[in-house]
Amino acid sequence: MTSTPSLDSIDSIHQLAMSLSQQVQADRRHLHQHPELGFLEHETAGYVAERLQKLGVETTTGIAETGVVGLIRGTTAGECVLLRADMDALPLQEETGAPYASARPGVMHACGHDGHTAILLNVAEVLMQLRSRLHGVVKLVFQPAEEGPGGAKPMIEAGVLTSPEVNACFGLHLSNNQSTGTLVVQGGPIQASADEFQLIIEGVGGHGASPHQTVDALAIGAAVVGELQRIVSREIDPLDAAVITVGSFHSGTRQNIIASRAELHGTIRALSPRVREFLQRRIVEVATQVAEAGRARCIAHVTNLYPVTINDETMAAFARSIAEQLVPPEKVIRTNPIMGAEDMSFFLNATPGCYIFLGSANRERSLNHPHHSPLFDFDEDCLPLGVELLSQLTLCYLS
Ligand SMILES: [Zn+2]
Ligand SMILES: [Zn+2]
Numbered sequence: 001m002t003s004t005p006s007l008d009s010i011d012s013i014h015q016l017a018m019s020l021s022q023q024v025q026a027d028r029r030h031l032h033q034h035p036e037l038g039f040l041e042h043e044t045a046g047y048v049a050e051r052l053q054k055l056g057v058e059t060t061t062g063i064a065e066t067g068v069v070g071l072i073r074g075t076t077a078g079e080c081v082l083l084r085a086d087m088d089a090l091p092l093q094e095e096t097g098a099p100y101a102s103a104r105p106g107v108m109h110a111c112g113h114d115g116h117t118a119i120l121l122n123v124a125e126v127l128m129q130l131r132s133r134l135h136g137v138v139k140l141v142f143q144p145a146e147e148g149p150g151g152a153k154p155m156i157e158a159g160v161l162t163s164p165e166v167n168a169c170f171g172l173h174l175s176n177n178q179s180t181g182t183l184v185v186q187g188g189p190i191q192a193s194a195d196e197f198q199l200i201i202e203g204v205g206g207h208g209a210s211p212h213q214t215v216d217a218l219a220i221g222a223a224v225v226g227e228l229q230r231i232v233s234r235e236i237d238p239l240d241a242a243v244i245t246v247g248s249f250h251s252g253t254r255q256n257i258i259a260s261r262a263e264l265h266g267t268i269r270a271l272s273p274r275v276r277e278f279l280q281r282r283i284v285e286v287a288t289q290v291a292e293a294g295r296a297r298c299i300a301h302v303t304n305l306y307p308v309t310i311n312d313e314t315m316a317a318f319a320r321s322i323a324e325q326l327v328p329p330e331k332v333i334r335t336n337p338i339m340g341a342e343d344m345s346f347f348l349n350a351t352p353g354c355y356i357f358l359g360s361a362n363r364e365r366s367l368n369h370p371h372h373s374p375l376f377d378f379d380e381d382c383l384p385l386g387v388e389l390l391s392q393l394t395l396c397y398l399s
Contacts, residue, residue, distance in 0.1 A: 009133070009395060010325055016129060017388035020122045024383040027051070027118035029100035035089030035107045035114070038145025041066040044087045044117065048142050051121050055128050057140070064154035068142040072127050074134025074398060079167040081394050082139045082160075084347055085120035086113045086146035095374040110376040112174035112360060117142060119172070119386040126391040136398040137164050143343075150306065152343040161350055168315060169353030170393050171344050172386055176368050178333070178359030180382040183323045183389070185356050186334040187316035191309035192241065192269040193276045194341030195302055199224060199287045201251075203296040205260030214258040218251040220294040221262030224287050225249065228266075231282045242279055243269035243339055269339045271308055309345040312352035319354040322392050326385065331359075358386045 036044050045066045052059045057070040066087070094101045094108040102108045124140055141160060144151035160166075178184060201224065203217035225246050236242045244266060251262035268283065270276035284300040291298035323332045335357075344355050361368040362379035369375040 010392065013126060013130070013391050013395065014326070014388055016126045017122070017384045017391060020125060020387060021384040024118050024122040024387055025380045027121050028114050028380060028383060031114035031117055032100050032109050033103045035102050035104055035109045036087075037091060037107060038088040038147055038149065038151065039065045041087045041144050045142065048087070048117060048121065052124055052140070055124055057124055057128065063158050063160060064144060064151055066144040067151060067155045067158070067160075069160060070124055070140035072124065072131060072134065072138040072140070074136050075132050076135045078134075078136025078398055080137040080139060080164045081397050082141055082166045082169040082347065082351065082353075083120060083123060083390055083394065084141045084143060084152075084169060084171040084344060085116040086143050086151070087117050088113055088145050088147050088151070090147055090372060092372070092374055096377045098377055108374065110373060111147065111371045112376075112378055113146065115174050115360065115378060115383060115386070116172065119383055119390065122387045123390045123394070126387060127394060130395060133395060134398050138394055138398070139166060146343050148305075150343045150346075152346040156346055156350060166351050168397055169347045169351050170319070170356070170390060171347070171353075172356045172358045172390065173342070174360035174378050174382065175357040176361040176371060176376070176378060177335075178357060179361045179363065180359050180379045181327055181385070182331045182333060182359030183327060183356060184335050184359075185316060185320045185323050185332055185354065187311045187313035189271040189308050189310050190337045190355060191342045191345070192243075192271050192337070192339040193273070193308040193345075194305045195268045195276070195280060196305060197266050197268060197283055197303070198301045199264040200299045201262040201264075201291050201296050202299070203260050203294075206258045208256035208258055211258060215295045216258050217262040217296055218259040220291055220296045221249060221251055221264055223294065224264065224290045224298070227286050227290050228283060231279065231286060235282065236275065236278075240275050241269070241271040241337070241339065242275050243267070244279060244283065268302070269341070271337055273308060276308065306341040306343050307345045307349055309342045309355060310348055311354045312348070315352050315354040318397070319356060319393060322396055323356070323389065326388055326392065356389065358382055358389070
């Protein structure tokens, strides 16, 4: 790995990326108009595969249902870099009124994954053109279902990290929290883990006027909600980030019937594997014991979804050194981690790498609505920088 690319290669990659700016925009708009939900990205995968094959990239489809992998082999042997993009859209009715708005009612690229896929397709073109400079292999991973239930893990289980073995991974996410031209590059945890829990409280129902003959599942459920708040406020170091949210609570049927059952669902977020494990364990302990104290029974389930997204410090420093040569150094920033989750975490857990936020907002053009909003759209001027960044990282890593 060399950390300082020559200015010559920076200029040629910059020019190549800029020459692809219309194409990356066209790719993005095509994908934007034809959004597909997780594991249903058949047309998207078809589009990706066709574009890769036209470029002469070795292409495999149908990995973890709709995943696509492209392999670019350099002219000499070396390490293997994985670049990842996600392809899925969200179940949302688009309200942007853009000429390239979703043609599918109720489905929308409202997170920017159309941008990620378009960027990676054009990175493939840059790298194919500069293949003689590649010492090693590039694996282009187009994954399904990032928004859930997750496509990264099944792709890894299908062997995407082997033959050849991956040595480093990079990826990016557009961010409407930052303006175009800004890059967020930092080591350590950048996004939270996300897990979900389900608590079923079983009591004994009865007449609303005779509570002493019942075990009121609703009242115990309310006590559980209260006690769960104390885990974060009283048991977690205030300098550690942690969230327990009870998002749904269903119990009871009528004002004069004491409920025999309560069902609670919630989400757990943490920025360290240690806190994540602690929250998972304590939620079950607290809910079970509060129920027992009230003579009820609690059946608790915790489901692991996405781990904490953690950038390797060395890889982040490497990425930062490259980023600072592409944009003015003051535009390469660090921010607070976010408590949203990301299944790039599975790749980063398996192999050292760096996940970067590519600023995509443009306030003057009202392109700064939040991700997952029906009004979400981004500044397409950020796309060539994304192409340049991933191409440059790969070429420097493999040079
Ligand atoms: Zn999203
Ligand atoms: Zn996203």
